[in-house]
Amino acid sequence: MRNFVVPVDFSAESLNGLKMAMLFSQKEQVCIQMIYVLHKTSDSEKTAMEAESQLAENNFKNLVKEYAPQLGNDSTLDYVITKGRIYNEVVHQAELNPDSIITASTHGASGFQEFFIGSNAFRIISATERPVITLRKSACPVTIERIVMPIDLSIDSRQKVPFTTEIAKLFGAEIHVVGVQTSRGLISKRKLRSYVSQVSGFVEASVPCITNEVSGDNVAEMVVNYANAVKADMISITTEKSSGLSLIIGNTAHQILNKAEIPVLCHTPRNIRKSGTFVTTGG
Numbered sequence: 556m557r558n559f560v561v562p563v564d565f566s567a568e569s570l571n572g573l574k575m576a577m578l579f580s581q582k583e584q585v586c587i588q589m590i591y592v593l594h595k596t597s598d599s600e601k602t603a604m605e606a607e608s609q610l611a612e613n614n615f616k617n618l619v620k621e622y623a624p625q626l627g628n629d630s631t632l633d634y635v636i637t638k639g640r641i642y643n644e645v646v647h648q649a650e651l652n653p654d655s656i657i658t659a660s661t662h663g664a665s666g667f668q669e670f671f672i673g674s675n676a677f678r679i680i681s682a683t684e685r686p687v688i689t690l691r692k693s694a695c696p697v698t699i700e701r702i703v704m705p706i707d708l709s710i711d712s713r714q715k716v717p718f719t720t721e722i723a724k725l726f727g728a729e730i731h732v733v734g735v736q737t738s739r740g741l742i743s744k745r746k747l748r749s750y751v752s753q754v755s756g757f758v759e760a761s762v763p764c765i766t767n768e769v770s771g772d773n774v775a776e777m778v779v780n781y782a783n784a785v786k787a788d789m790i791s792i793t794t795e796k797s798s799g800l801s802l803i804i805g806n807t808a809h810q811i812l813n814k815a816e817i818p819v820l821c822h823t824p825r826n827i828r829k830s831g832t833f834v835t836t837g838g
Contacts, residue, residue, distance in 0.1 A: 558655040559587045560648045562641070562679075563634075565614045572658040574695035575688055575818060577622060580630035582725045587626075589615060589634040590648050592641045604638075611636050642678040649685045657687045661812060680794055680821050686718060687821045688789075689812055696788045696817065699726040703782040704758075704791045705735045705774075706751055708743065711793045711824040716754050718822060719791040720761050728788070729763035733781055736770035775810030782817060791820040 559576035563569050576587045591611045593604055615634040623632045637644050649655045659679065680687050704719050706712050723730050734751040736744060751766055758764040769777040782790050792811060812819055 557583075557585055558649075558652040559585055560645060560655055560657045560685075561587060561589045562645045562657075562659050563589045563591055563615075563618075565591075565611075565618075566660075568692055569660045570618075571660045571690040571692075571695045572688075573618070573622065575658040575690060577625060578695065578698070579725070581627040584628040585630045587630065587632045588648065589618065589632075590645055591615070591634070591636050592644045593636065593638040608636055642682055645679055646683040646685075649683055655685050657683070657685055659687065659689055661689050661691050680823065684823050689819050689821060691812075691816060693816045699723075699728045699788045701731065701785060701787045702728050702789045702791055702820075703731045703733060703778065703785065703787045704754075705733045705778050706747070706754055707735045707737075707774075708747055708750065709793075713750065713754060713793075714824050715791050715793050715820070715822040716757060719820065720758050722789075722791075722820070723758075723762040727762075729765060730758050731765045731767060731781070731785060731787065732758060733778070734766075734768040735774055735777060736768060737772065737774060773810075774807050775814060778811060779814045782815065787817060789818045789820055790815055792822070794821045794823045 559579065561572045561576050563573065573587070573589060576585065579585050580587065591614075593607055593611070597604075615636070619632055619634070626632060635648065637648075645657065645659070649657050657679065680689075699722065702719060702723055704715065719730065722728070732751055732755045734747045736747055738744070748768070751768070755764050755766045767781070769781055771777050778790060778792075781787075790811065792808060794808060808821075
């Protein structure tokens with residue numbers, strides 16, 4: 556969590572991603588890089604592209620002037636203006652550093668509107684293995700005190716545990732490990748409770764941990780309702796693969812990102828290897 560990449564289109568909504576990165580700067584030294592992707596890119600639009608680039612440059616200078624004094628821990632704030640496919644450029648910028656994280660609004664204006672609204676919002680998540688924190692139109696929280704981390708029966712579901720725990724340690728937050736039960740089978744329930752116990756044992760070695768269980772048919776609704784009930788500041792989910800909460804390129808995660816009024820931390824599963832009793836990411 557040393558390098559933050561923040562796609563910006565200069566709308567008020569897109570600045571929520573910047574505010575989230577600023578929040579981390581109050582806890583540790585970070586480098587924040589805002590990125591703007593030009594709309595005009597062809598040679599026939601050269602004059603318009605130059606004008607757009609200059610406008611973006613001026614807007615970025617104003618943002619740096621406004622936000623840089625609010626940085627903590629000798630953190631830095633910079634920007635880059637580029638051209639290409641928006642999600643490709645954002646992902647490319649993030650992958651220049653192995654410890655980067657993307658913080659992005661799911662709503663915006665101008666060029667980002669097509670990207671962030673609807674199913675296209677998942678392109679940036681599915682195109683990178685870097686963690687992504689998404690924020691809707693609601694304001695960025697002033698701190699992170701409570702994180703809801705749902706767990707299902709998939710191995711991928713538990714890949715998010717170490718990184719989520721690190722964020723909780725950084726902010727002194729508590730984690731709610733919530734077993735999400737969609738099956739009425741006794742074997743499945745026992746297996747899920749075993750996973751929840753394993754995860755909570757890992758978490759509570761570092762931060763306060765509360766365990767709970769929800770059951771029903773609508774996973775997204777259960778997770779969001781639980782987060783609302785405990786007044787959580789963040790939801791941490793695993794992205795992709797084929798079951799339960801892991802199906803982010805589909806209806807469940809789409810609903811979570813659309814329904815949640817708080818930031819959602821998205822983790823894309825990587826190739827895995829076993830390390831002791833836990834599953835960790837591998838190269």
